[in-house]
Amino acid sequence: MTGHNYLTRHRYLTGTSRYLLLTVGAVVMILPFLYMLSTSFKGQQYVLTTPPQWIPHPATASNYTDALRSDHFALYFLNSVIVAIATTVLSLLLSSMMAYAFARFEFPGRELLFRILLLGLMIPAMMLIIPQFVLAKYLGLLNSLDGLVIFYVAASLSLNTFLLRGFFEAIPVELEQAMEIDGAGSVRRYWRLILPLARPALATATIFTFLASWDEYPWALTIISIPSRQTLPLGIALFQGQNSTLWGLVFAASVVAVVPVIVVFLVFQRYFVQGLTAGAVKG
Amino acid sequence: MLTSTDRPRNDAASAVTGVRPASSGRTRRRRSATPYLFLAPGFALFLALIIYPMVRAFQMSFYDWNIVAGASSKFIGWANYVQAYHDPIFWRSLINSGVYMAMTVPPQIILGLLVATGLRAKAPGRALYRVLFYLPVVTSWVVVSLLFRYLFADVGLVNYVLHGLNLTNGSTSWLGGRWTAMVAVSALGVWKGVGWSMVIFLAALQGVPRELEEAAAVDGAGRWRRFTTVTLHSIWPSVVFVTVMLVIGGFNVFTSVLLMTGGGPADQTQVLLTYMYKQAFSYLDFGYGSAIAVLLTLLVFVLSVIQLRIFRQPRIAGTAS
Numbered sequence: 001m002t003g004h005n006y007l008t009r010h011r012y013l014t015g016t017s018r019y020l021l022l023t024v025g026a027v028v029m030i031l032p033f034l035y036m037l038s039t040s041f042k043g044q045q046y047v048l049t050t051p052p053q054w055i056p057h058p059a060t061a062s063n064y065t066d067a068l069r070s071d072h073f074a075l076y077f078l079n080s081v082i083v084a085i086a087t088t089v090l091s092l093l094l095s096s097m098m099a100y101a102f103a104r105f106e107f108p109g110r111e112l113l114f115r116i117l118l119l120g121l122m123i124p125a126m127m128l129i130i131p132q133f134v135l136a137k138y139l140g141l142l143n144s145l146d147g148l149v150i151f152y153v154a155a156s157l158s159l160n161t162f163l164l165r166g167f168f169e170a171i172p173v174e175l176e177q178a179m180e181i182d183g184a185g186s187v188r189r190y191w192r193l194i195l196p197l198a199r200p201a202l203a204t205a206t207i208f209t210f211l212a213s214w215d216e217y218p219w220a221l222t223i224i225s226i227p228s229r230q231t232l233p234l235g236i237a238l239f240q241g242q243n244s245t246l247w248g249l250v251f252a253a254s255v256v257a258v259v260p261v262i263v264v265f266l267v268f269q270r271y272f273v274q275g276l277t278a279g280a281v282k283g
Numbered sequence: 284m285l286t287s288t289d290r291p292r293n294d295a296a297s298a299v300t301g302v303r304p305a306s307s308g309r310t311r312r313r314r315s316a317t318p319y320l321f322l323a324p325g326f327a328l329f330l331a332l333i334i335y336p337m338v339r340a341f342q343m344s345f346y347d348w349n350i351v352a353g354a355s356s357k358f359i360g361w362a363n364y365v366q367a368y369h370d371p372i373f374w375r376s377l378i379n380s381g382v383y384m385a386m387t388v389p390p391q392i393i394l395g396l397l398v399a400t401g402l403r404a405k406a407p408g409r410a411l412y413r414v415l416f417y418l419p420v421v422t423s424w425v426v427v428s429l430l431f432r433y434l435f436a437d438v439g440l441v442n443y444v445l446h447g448l449n450l451t452n453g454s455t456s457w458l459g460g461r462w463t464a465m466v467a468v469s470a471l472g473v474w475k476g477v478g479w480s481m482v483i484f485l486a487a488l489q490g491v492p493r494e495l496e497e498a499a500a501v502d503g504a505g506r507w508r509r510f511t512t513v514t515l516h517s518i519w520p521s522v523v524f525v526t527v528m529l530v531i532g533g534f535n536v537f538t539s540v541l542l543m544t545g546g547g548p549a550d551q552t553q554v555l556l557t558y559m560y561k562q563a564f565s566y567l568d569f570g571y572g573s574a575i576a577v578l579l580t581l582l583v584f585v586l587s588v589i590q591l592r593i594f595r596q597p598r599i600a601g602t603a604s
Contacts, residue, residue: 015406018401019408021397021401022398022401022402022412025394025398025416025477026412026415026416028474029415029416029418029419029474029477029478030415030418032419032427032430032431032434032474033418033422033430035434035440036426036430036433039433047433048436048438048439049438050438050443051443052439052440052443094324094325094328095325097321097322097324097325098321098322098325098326100321101317101318101319101321101322102322105317105318105321107315107318107319110318113322113326116334117326117329119333119334119337120329120333123333123337123580124531124534124535124579124580124583126535126537126556126559126560126576127337127340127576127577127579127580128333128336128337128340128576129560129563129576130340130343130559130563130569130572130573130576131335131336131337131339131340131343131573132332132336133563133564134339134343134350134569135331135332135335135336135339137350150328150332151332153328154328154329154331154332154333155332155333157325157328157329157333158329158333161325186317186321190321211421214423215422215423215424215425217423217424217425217538218537218538218560222564233423233425233426236425236426236429237425237429237542240429240432240542245433247433250429250433251429251430251433254426254429254430257423257426258422258423258426261421261422261423262418262421262422265414265417265418265421266414269414272417272421272482
């Protein structure tokens with residue numbers, strides 16, 4: 001890196017205008033969230049006023065207490081937590097096993113099987129929703145959290161296996177050979193060596209899988225019709241009435257659903273970037 | 284490879300470490316079931332819940348599908364596709380999907396590039412800006428769709444702001460008409476997606492050698508010319524990747540339309556997937572719904588192939604000179 005040259009001087013001169021533009025953009029990005037937060041503290045008569053209230057006045061926490069006290073909200077939250085955790089654990093287990101096989105073994109059909117698996121990255125999820133519904137009905141999985149979990153796991157396998165395989169391949173093979181000489185079988189090598197060393201990749205896969213199942217809406221909408229099995233996205237969409245939507249309530253529930261996501265995102269930011277850019281930059 | 288063993292594979296790993304593993308007596312192990320055992324549970328699930336339904340979608344599109352248990356479904360050949368051909372709402376959905384794609388893809392690429400170039404240099408506040416632009420990406424579609432429906436309400440914030448800026452009289456019924464609703468839905472798509480393309484471009488820009496740009500600057504190339512000839516050229520594979528992914532994503536728009544307009548008023552704002560969903564799960568016409576899904580898949584596939592062909596040669600501005 002050279003210190004003073006044409007580019008840095010140029011950048012210095014245009015620094016202010018660049019910040020200005022970026023700031024305008026950032027405000028546009030964040031403003032809807034702040035307005036949502038504000039509305040979640042407004043009474044129903046203040047949610048759609050002209051001029052709009054930027055700061056809720058009078059501010060009330062009643063939307064939050066109403067949402068939390070409503071029949072099923074706690075249950076929605078619990079269902080979402082159960083589904084997201086079960087999906088993540090199962091998906092990581094199954095996809096890391098597949099990734100290990102693809103990364104460390106030669107066997108007939110290896111390339112073919114991997115390509116079939118990659119098909120899962122190319123098929124839009126919505127294209128499968130009709131036959132998947134028929135299948136779930138046949139298997140008796142309608143209105144069950146199991147039906148959510150196993151289809152979410154299946155949908156996540158391609159990306160996770162792809163991601164983990166790349167990482168596993170980069171783990172020096174000598175480490176495994178040393179273990180092998182000491183008499184460790186493949187299961188032990190996978191569990192004791194590969195998985196612990198692949199922690200960053202597993203973290204990336206965990207975040208993506210967890211968030212995808214936490215946020216998923218179309219499949220849940222399709223197979224869940226009884227309140228006791230609904231997840232947060234379904235519950236929030238339900239707060240939106242047909243004619244008069246209780247916006248304060250909708251956004252209080254939304255804030256409760258979004259805050260964990262934002263916290264997870266802020267804490268694990270770098271894993272997001274790693275996962276997103278895996279495979280993308282090399283083109 | 285003729286012999287398969289269950290010893291660790293070497294090629295990729297040795298390429299990384301640069302060390303060729305010493306050959307040992309263990310290389311010549313007999314064909315083993317081990318890799319298949321590791322694959323079996325995950326792959327079986329994948330075949331049953333992804334590949335089988337995929338095949339099934341094609342098959343169902345040729346049937347007058349009967350959802351009632353035990354009742355038989357009738358093979359009707361291409362009838363579902365003929366129905367689509369004669370269905371004005373199908374064509375309208377197709378056009379709306381195309382419009383959504385056209386209104387969301389270019390802004391996401393241009394704004395994503397702009398923000399990424401702006402955030403490229405190490406400067407104070409860079410991390411914060413990156414987080415702010417990325418926040419909408421991680422937020423659930425349900426939440427942001429409801430949020431935008433609220434912002435675009437008749438007495439909502441958007442109308443108020445536009446009126447305040449003297450751009451409109453502030454009484455636009457955004458979600459009440461086809462094109463204004465498409466604008467609102469597209470605004471959400473761009474707002475939610477910019478952060479994604481930004482992250483991809485930022486990562487790609489890390490790989491552009493500064494020296495190249497400096498050399499171009501020394502040669503007297505202006506900012507724009509430097510950007511097109513050096514920067515854009517270097518990150519071209521990422522631009523192609525983002526474009527292809529965004530076009531696919533554009534045709535897969537579903538939740539935002541469903542929750543912002545429900546395809547209404549009177550099916551004016553249906554996109555392919557909301558219309559497919561309505562045919563399948565409101566009218567229980569699974570065969571017709573499947574036909575729409577198959578058509579969408581083929582369309583997306585063909586578009587991806589065409590794009591990859593067009594983009595194969597990087598476009599370099601000013602090559603003639």
